[in-house]
Amino acid sequence: MDSDYAIIGGGVVGLSVAWGLLKRGLRVTVLDGDDGSFRASRGNFGLVWVQSKGMNQPRYAQWSQSSAAAWADFSDELTDATGHAVGLEQKGGYDLHFSEESLEATVAKYETLKARLGGDYPYEVLGHNALRKEEPEIGPKVVGAILHHQDGHANPLKLLRALSDDVRRLGGIILNGKHVVDVKKRDLFHVQCADGSEIRARKTILSAGLGAMELGPKLGFKAPIRPQRGQVLITEKMPKIINRPSLIARQVDEGGIQIGATNEEVGLDDRVTQPGLSGLAAEAIAAYPILGRAQLVRSWGALRILSPDGLPIYQESPEMPGAYLVTCHSGITLAAAHARFLPDWLEGTAAAPDLEVFSEARFS
Amino acid sequence: MRSADLIIVGAGPAGMAAAACAAGKGLSVLLLDEQPRAGGQIYRDVARAWPKRGGLLGKDYAAGLPLVQALDHPGITHITGATVWQIEDGPLVTFTVNGAAQQAQGKRLLIATGALERPMPLPGWTLPGVMTAGAGQILLKQSGMVSDRAVLVGCGPLLYLIGAQMVRAGTPPLALVETQGRGDLLAAMRHVGGALRGWRYMLKGLGMLAELRRAGVARHVAATDIEIAGANRAESVRFRAAGQQHEIGCDTVLLHHGVVPNTQAARSIDIPHEWDSRQRAFVPQRDAWGRSARADVFIAGDGAGIGGAKAAAIAGELAALAIAHDLGALAQGDRDLEARQLRWRLSAELAARPFIDRAYPPFAPALAPADKTIICRCEEVTAGDIRRYAAMGCLGPNQAKAFGRAGMGPCQGRYCGLSVTEILSAAHGQAPDRTGYYRIRPPLKPVTLAELAAMADTPDAAE
Amino acid sequence: MKHAFHRLDAPADLVRVTFRGQVVDLPAGENLAAALLAAGVTVFRNTPVSGAPRAPFCMMGACYDCLVEIDGTTRQACMLEVSEGMVIEPAHGKGADNALG
Ligand SMILES: Cc1cc2nc3c(=O)[nH]c(=O)nc-3n(C[C@H](O)[C@H](O)[C@H](O)COP(=O)(O)OP(=O)(O)OC[C@H]3O[C@@H](n4cnc5c(N)ncnc54)[C@H](O)[C@@H]3O)c2cc1C
Ligand SMILES: Cc1cc2nc3c(=O)[nH]c(=O)nc-3n(C[C@H](O)[C@H](O)[C@H](O)COP(=O)(O)OP(=O)(O)OC[C@H]3O[C@@H](n4cnc5c(N)ncnc54)[C@H](O)[C@@H]3O)c2cc1C
Ligand code: FES
Numbered sequence: 034m035d036s037d038y039a040i041i042g043g044g045v046v047g048l049s050v051a052w053g054l055l056k057r058g059l060r061v062t063v064l065d066g067d068d069g070s071f072r073a074s075r076g077n078f079g080l081v082w083v084q085s086k087g088m089n090q091p092r093y094a095q096w097s098q099s100s101a102a103a104w105a106d107f108s109d110e111l112t113d114a115t116g117h118a119v120g121l122e123q124k125g126g127y128d129l130h131f132s133e134e135s136l137e138a139t140v141a142k143y144e145t146l147k148a149r150l151g152g153d154y155p156y157e158v159l160g161h162n163a164l165r166k167e168e169p170e171i172g173p174k175v176v177g178a179i180l181h182h183q184d185g186h187a188n189p190l191k192l193l194r195a196l197s198d199d200v201r202r203l204g205g206i207i208l209n210g211k212h213v214v215d216v217k218k219r220d221l222f223h224v225q226c227a228d229g230s231e232i233r234a235r236k237t238i239l240s241a242g243l244g245a246m247e248l249g250p251k252l253g254f255k256a257p258i259r260p261q262r263g264q265v266l267i268t269e270k271m272p273k274i275i276n277r278p279s280l281i282a283r284q285v286d287e288g289g290i291q292i293g294a295t296n297e298e299v300g301l302d303d304r305v306t307q308p309g310l311s312g313l314a315a316e317a318i319a320a321y322p323i324l325g326r327a328q329l330v331r332s333w334g335a336l337r338i339l340s341p342d343g344l345p346i347y348q349e350s351p352e353m354p355g356a357y358l359v360t361c362h363s364g365i366t367l368a369a370a371h372a373r374f375l376p377d378w379l380e381g382t383a384a385a386p387d388l389e390v391f392s393e394a395r396f397s
Numbered sequence: 398m399r400s401a402d403l404i405i406v407g408a409g410p411a412g413m414a415a416a417a418c419a420a421g422k423g424l425s426v427l428l429l430d431e432q433p434r435a436g437g438q439i440y441r442d443v444a445r446a447w448p449k450r451g452g453l454l455g456k457d458y459a460a461g462l463p464l465v466q467a468l469d470h471p472g473i474t475h476i477t478g479a480t481v482w483q484i485e486d487g488p489l490v491t492f493t494v495n496g497a498a499q500q501a502q503g504k505r506l507l508i509a510t511g512a513l514e515r516p517m518p519l520p521g522w523t524l525p526g527v528m529t530a531g532a533g534q535i536l537l538k539q540s541g542m543v544s545d546r547a548v549l550v551g552c553g554p555l556l557y558l559i560g561a562q563m564v565r566a567g568t569p570p571l572a573l574v575e576t577q578g579r580g581d582l583l584a585a586m587r588h589v590g591g592a593l594r595g596w597r598y599m600l601k602g603l604g605m606l607a608e609l610r611r612a613g614v615a616r617h618v619a620a621t622d623i624e625i626a627g628a629n630r631a632e633s634v635r636f637r638a639a640g641q642q643h644e645i646g647c648d649t650v651l652l653h654h655g656v657v658p659n660t661q662a663a664r665s666i667d668i669p670h671e672w673d674s675r676q677r678a679f680v681p682q683r684d685a686w687g688r689s690a691r692a693d694v695f696i697a698g699d700g701a702g703i704g705g706a707k708a709a710a711i712a713g714e715l716a717a718l719a720i721a722h723d724l725g726a727l728a729q730g731d732r733d734l735e736a737r738q739l740r741w742r743l744s745a746e747l748a749a750r751p752f753i754d755r756a757y758p759p760f761a762p763a764l765a766p767a768d769k770t771i772i773c774r775c776e777e778v779t780a781g782d783i784r785r786y787a788a789m790g791c792l793g794p795n796q797a798k799a800f801g802r803a804g805m806g807p808c809q810g811r812y813c814g815l816s817v818t819e820i821l822s823a824a825h826g827q828a829p830d831r832t833g834y835y836r837i838r839p840p841l842k843p844v845t846l847a848e849l850a851a852m853a854d855t856p857d858a859a860e
Numbered sequence: 861m862k863h864a865f866h867r868l869d870a871p872a873d874l875v876r877v878t879f880r881g882q883v884v885d886l887p888a889g890e891n892l893a894a895a896l897l898a899a900g901v902t903v904f905r906n907t908p909v910s911g912a913p914r915a916p917f918c919m920m921g922a923c924y925d926c927l928v929e930i931d932g933t934t935r936q937a938c939m940l941e942v943s944e945g946m947v948i949e950p951a952h953g954k955g956a957d958n959a960l961g
Contacts, residue, residue, distance in 0.1 A: 043790075068793025068833055075799040194800040197789055209790040269807060269843065269934055270908040272952055287802075288908055292846075305839055307483055307491055307500075307852065314849035325847035326932045330807050333838050431921060433941060438920060449869065480921075480939075513922055523925075525902050525915030526864065532919035540894035541868040566868055629913050630902050648864035659922075774917070775924060777909045807924035842921070845933055 036062040036206070038379075039224045039234035041213045041248065042241030044074035045189065045364040048196035049371035050238060050379075055203035057376055062232050063200065064211040064224065071243050071260070071303065074364060076335020078265060078293045079189040079285070080278060081121070081366050084128055084156060084181035088142055091149045092390045093344050097363065098153070099386075100370035101183050107369040108187070111195045114202060119191040120286035126184030127164075127279040129175050129320055136177050143179065156181040170274050172322040178279070186278040188286050189365050196368075208232075213241070216252050218353045236355040236379070242338050243301070245360055253352030255393045258360060260301055260336035263294035264309040266317075268327040275321065282317045282324070290327060292317040296337075303334040337362055341396060347378065347388040358393070399501040401427035401474070403720055404490050406481045406662060407509035409437020410706045411698025413464040415507050415713035420472030422721035427501055428473055429492055431480040431842075435465045437698075438511055438531065439706045442539045450541055453565035455558075457706075458538070464710065482840035484666050488693055491839075491852075498848045505693050505720045508663055509713060512656035512699035515678070515759060516812045517551060518766045521625030522652065523774050526632075530653030534559045543568045544649035548634045550623060551654040552577040553757040554598065557605035559651060560614065569612040572645050574636055576654060576760035578619040585755035598749045599756070617643065621762065625650050654760045657815060658700045664837035666691065672829040675754050676703055677764070678815060679834055685740075686719035687712055695720065708746040711739050764819050772820070773813040775806020783817055787824035793833045794818055807843050810835045863900040871898075875944040879928075886942045893919060893926045893938035896948075904928060904937060904950060911954035927951035 038054055040047045043065030051061045066072075083101050087094030101123065108121040130136035140158060147154035159167065160177045167180075200207060212227040222237040239245050239252055249256025270288030278284075282292045295309045310332055318325045338360055340346050345361035357379060361367055370386075377385040403419050405412045408430035416426045428435075436443045440461025447459060468475050476494060483491040488506035492499055514529040521527065530549065536542040543563055547570045549556050556573070563570050586599075609616065617638040626633050626644075633646045657678035660670060668689045670679040680702040687695040695716040698709035718736055721727035766772060768781025782801050791797040794804065794817045803817055804810035810817075814835050822832045871887035878884065879896060886895040893916045896904065903913040905927050916926040919938045926937040929949040937948075 065790070068791075068795045069836075072799075075796075190799045190802075194789070197800075201789070207790050209796075210792050266846075268846065270952070307485060307489075307839075308854065310483075310839070311849045311851075311853035314846040315853035318846055318850050325845065325850065327846050328807070328843035328934050329840055329846055329849060330843050331805060331809065331838060332840065431939065513920075514918070523912060523914065523917075525904070525913050528916065529918050532917060535919040536865065536894055536897070540891055540898070542865045542894055542898055543868065544865050546864070568866070630915070775907075775909075777907065777912070807927070808922060811922045812918075843924075843934075 035221060036060045036232070036234040037236065038062070039064065039222060039232050039237045041224065041237065041239050042244060043197070043207055043209070044072055044240070044242050045193055045196065045368055046242070046359055046361065046371060047238065047240035048193070048200055049364070049368040050240060050359060050375055051200050051205050052196055052203070053372035053376040054379070055200060055205050057380070060204070061200070062206040062208065062234060064208050064213055064226065064232060066212055066244070067210045071301070071336050073242055073335055073338055074193050075190060076263070076265065076333055077189050077365060078263070078291065079186050079283070079365055080126065080280070081123065081185045081187055082126065082363065083183040083366075084126070084143070084179065086363070088146055090344060090390060091146060094146060094150060096370060097366055098183055099374070100367045101185070103369035103373045104185070104187070107372055111199055115195045115198045117191060117195055119195050120188030121185065122187070123185030124277060125180050125182045126186065126277050127178040127180055129178045129279050129281055131174055131176060131319065133176055136179070139179060155183060168276055170321045170323050172318070172320055174319045180277070184278070186283050187365060192365065192368060213248060216248070216353070216356065218356070222355065236357070238357045238359055238379070240359045242360070243336060245358060249358060252356045252358070253350040254348060254358045255396050256346070256358060257396050258338050258340055258346070261339050262297040262299050262303060262334050262336055264305050264313060264332060264334045265294050266292040266310060266313050266329050266332045268292075268324070269330050271327060274323060279320070281320050289330065290317070290324060301336065303336055305332045305334045345391050346393060347375070347391045348393040399427060399499065401425045401501065401503050402724055403427070403505045403507060403717070404429065404488065404501055404503035405507045405509055406430075406490070407437065407511055407698065407700070408432070408435040408468075408475065409509060409511045409698060409709060410440065410461070410464060411511070411700070411709035411713035412437070412507065412509035413468060413713070414710035415509065415697060415717040416473050416475075417464070417467035417470065418714045418717035419721055420470045422717070422726045424472060424721055424724060424726055426473045427503065428468065428475040429479040429481055429490070430475075430477060433477050435468055435475060435477070436461055440464065441535055446538050450538070453562055454538060455562070460706070480842050481662065482842050482844050484662060493844055493848060496845070496848065498844070498852050504724055505695065507687075507713070507716050507720070508694065508696045508700060509698045509709075510659050510662050510700045512703060513659045513811055514653060515655045515657045516772070516816055517652045517654050517760065517763045518770050518772045518780070518816055519623050519625060519652070519763055520767070520770055521627065521631065523771055524625055524627050525630040526627070526648055527625055527650045527652065530556050530559045530651040533649070533651040534562070537562055537566065546571055546647045547649040547651055548572050548574060548645050548647045549651045549653070550574045550576075550634060551652050551760060553653055553655050554602055554753065555656070556653045557602055557609070561605040561608045564608050564612040564614070569609070569614050571647055572615040572617065573609060574620045574623065574634060574638070575616065575618045576620055576623070577757050581758055582756050585752050598753060623762070654763060655757065656699065656703055658702060659811070660700065661809065661811065661837050661841050663689065663696055663700070664834065665839055665841055666694065668694065668696070670834065673702060675751065677759055678703075679829070685715070687716035688719060704747055704750060708743055711743045711746065715739050715743070764816070765823060766816070772816040773803035773806065775808050776802040778803040778813070780816070780820055783820045784824055787821050791821065792825060793821060794835050797821060798835060804835050809837065809841070863898065864902070865898050867898055875942060877942065877944070877946040877948060879948045880950065888942055888944065890942045891938060892928075892940040892942050892948075895942050896937060906950065906953035908953045
């Protein structure tokens with residue numbers, strides 16, 4: 034029984050695409066790693082985020098915006114199918130600033146981007162007092178914030194679970210503990226696993242997160258991606274303290290305050306460090322002093338999957354047509370776009386989005 | 398920052414014996430324990446409690462006194478109330494005392510964090526009034542408190558011990574509901590062969606049972622279908638035994654079906670563990686000195702595999718000898734000479750383990766709980782949830798944790814980790830070693846953000 | 861209701877603390893979880909997940925069922941000793957008299 038698509042990697046990217054393809058009646062097999070693989074999808078910050086993205090590439094800002102706009106519908110459909118909400122809340126998000134200069138500099142950049150986007154960039158600047166009305170626990174060191182109305186957040190673990198549940202429900206096959214070692218193309222793609230098994234499919238998608246570093250070149254991609262560590266903290270469950278998310282902290286649907294994240298170039302090391310934890314805690318307290326009393330319950334390190342310019346990569350293999358590389362640094366934000374719009378691009382329909390700027394041609 | 402030749406986490410028999418031995422060889426020792434006084438679990442608060450209640454606690458408890466007294470040595474700094482929550486390369490240890498974090502750098506680290514009671518998920522086990530037998534014993538040792546209407550449920554020597562102590566305190570338990578069958582004991586007796594210690598343990602157990610019988614404590618064996626009933630607190634224990642349904646009204650239920658190594662600290666620094674099928678628990682890999690895969694980290698005592706208090710103390714001394722030799726304070730010949738004695742005693746101590754493990758196997762329905770039973774107390778995740786995640790492709794506990802939050806609460810998996818491993822292993826028909834365990838991360842115990850922040854050099858390390 | 865636990869020795873040196881806003885006299889230096897149990901407290905808190913009642917389970921700092929709030933911070937009652945003037949509240953959870961309701 035051959036599939037239309039063999040999807041290598043069952044993180045949020047692979048599963049979002051799988052879900053979208055299944056919705057179009059295509060047959061999909063997802064191959065995923067084991068319990069210990071690096072999985073950005075279960076270590077991320079859960080923002081569905083628009084602001085600050087694509088400052089130098091408006092197409093990326095637009096792509097993020099279109100995904101954010103498609104998210105509510107996507108989330109409703111998943112919730113209806115699985116009976117479990119994924120914790121989506123889209124009532125804006127903040128970029129908090131501790132100095133007037135940084136706030137002004139950011140606003141200047143947003144204005145430039147806004148102009149390039151034809152004015153579609155709904156944000157406002159809140160001074161300290163205005164912010165305090167929205168966020169009574171905000172600390173005196175925060176001079177103000179940019180409130181971007183297209184921002185929001187979701188529960189990334191519930192998203193992952195819902196996708197994994199619904200992909201199966203829609204008839205998709207998910208094979209866990211299948212480490213793909215190579216892909217050959219004959220009449221069909223032959224996806225070869227470490228355990229000696231082989232999956233055949235008409236097309237294949239490489240969405241293996243950091244696994245693409247190794248597999249990418251075998252399929253004819255440059256795949257110039259690297260890991261970047263982010264340490265994240267989460268506190269005990271608290272009464273409502275934070276209304277809207279920011280890059281510094283957000284209150285998750287279960288009640289814990291999630292605090293993130295470091296940006297560290299340390300290779301494939303996903304440990305947490307005391308300086309990492311302390312720095313994040315200090316910043317969170319500067320933003321919300323009441324958090325000083327909160328108990329940190331867990332912390333973790335997860336590895337971002339970064340391209341040189343931080344933008345997603347969508348590329349069909351020049352050597353193996355029908356093989357696609359799909360990878361990005363904001364898989365939660367882009368989940369809706371991957372589910373809703375990417376299938377058109379993969380199937381080459383008339384509605385296919387223009388993803389030219391995200392091709393590997395930009396890496397000479 | 399403090400520094401010492403040897404940092405020891407845990408002032409139970411293993412940690413105390415190691416501290417005294419290492420200090421005796423001239424090493425500087427920093428002994429950290431979160432309890433306010435030395436003793437560990439078995440010798441909890443022995444220096445204060447023995448004079449008051451020694452009689453009812455028994456003479457095994459008194460064995461802790463010399464260990465505590467030996468800590469009074471100029472080479473040993475014992476910080477009480479010190480909760481260790483992070484271990485990093487160095488070995489660098491971060492801990493909290495009185496709400497403020499401190500760090501210490503050692504040349505060697507000994508993890509002697511002991512055991513936890515094996516989780517015993519039964520219907521109703523989260524109700525107020527349900528406690529571990531060890532908790533009942535801690536209340537008795539440390540605070541001189543006894544429950545007036547308690548039922549003891551489970552199996553093993555510790556259950557008899559708390560029962561006998563309650564009898565001596567003048568408040569016998571209402572009943573002893575045992576889960577092991579008579580066949581288990583017979584099998585164990587065949588297994589034990591000539592091991593004298595096994596017989597001695599058995600006689601000790603029989604002695605305690607006799608104490609319970611004389612006090613008129615009802616005993617039920619091979620109990621099944623055990624559940625604890627009650628609306629807002631435990632009100633009764635229901636079970637089947639000898640072909641009949643029973644219900645015993647009570648205020649307190651003390652559960653116990655063995656102890657398992659507390660591996661949180663060792664796992665937090667990625668020390669490899671393996672499944673011990675006899676003890677049905679994971680144990681850290683280590684050599685005969687207790688040295689782990691990280692050459693500068695040793696593990697001793699029940700945290701390295703259940704052996705009891707005496708074995709723990711001996712293992713602590715063995716580790717101290719190896720460490721003293723590592724650091725040039727003990728010649729190899731002397732190390733080996735001293736070790737020979739210790740090893741001989743250790744094997745004699747451990748000779749009884751196969752007997753105990755056979756005679757008191759864990760209660761099978763608590764290893765494979767019914768779907769409705771909560772297994773993760775913190776996040777209130779049931780056994781059925783975990784089975785559902787298994788069907789959704791979760792091969793191991795980390796994916797199951799991501800899907801359903803088991804292990805994400807403040808206890809960080811201490812009371813659900815083994816249940817999740819057992820359930821997933823059964824669901825996939827795979828060995829526990831293959832299933833694996835939670836990835837344990839700092840903080841080993843929750844710590845306030847203010848404490849963490851106070852250690853920051855730069856206030857803005859974040860994105 | 862009659863208390864579930866009794867003490868073998870008469871408690872010495874009582875000090876005044878409050879639990880859920882009520883004044884209680886507890887022995888100074890006693891383990892806080894033990895002292896509250898002996899004082900007849902059966903429910904220490906309600907869980908944040910379902911609001912289920914909880915009380916000490918392990919008494920050794922491992923289970924976190926004994927959580928209380930002192931000075932705005934969640935602490936394990938079984939890892940604290942009683943001191944004069946402690947103001948103890950249940951740790952926040954779901955339920956009628958709790959902040960997360
Ligand atoms: C700290 C941090 C914070 C973040 N915050 C946000 C945020 O707020 N918002 C946002 O949108 N994004 C965020 N991200 C990014 C987001 O998490 C990632 O973009 C997304 O999870 C990537 O998903 P993925 O499926 O590509 O990768 P992964 O989740 O890593 O999944 C890859 C999968 O491929 C499998 N695999 C790998 N190799 C093989 C192989 N050879 N064979 C078979 N299977 C294989 C693995 O088992 C794994 O399951 C954050 C990331 C980090 C690290
Ligand atoms: C509740 C309980 C009661 C027991 N009672 C008996 C008994 O009566 N008789 C008997 O024969 N056996 C008893 N046992 C078995 C007991 O484990 C061993 O007999 C013996 O105590 C093992 O000694 P140890 O030194 O390995 O560890 P322990 O005695 O358990 O000592 C470990 C010490 O490490 C400390 N610790 C753990 N983690 C940290 C951390 N992160 N930071 C700082 N300190 C830490 C603990 O506070 C503890 O004091 C009991 C076990 C338990 C769990
Ligand atoms: S009773 Fe278990 S942590 Fe306090």
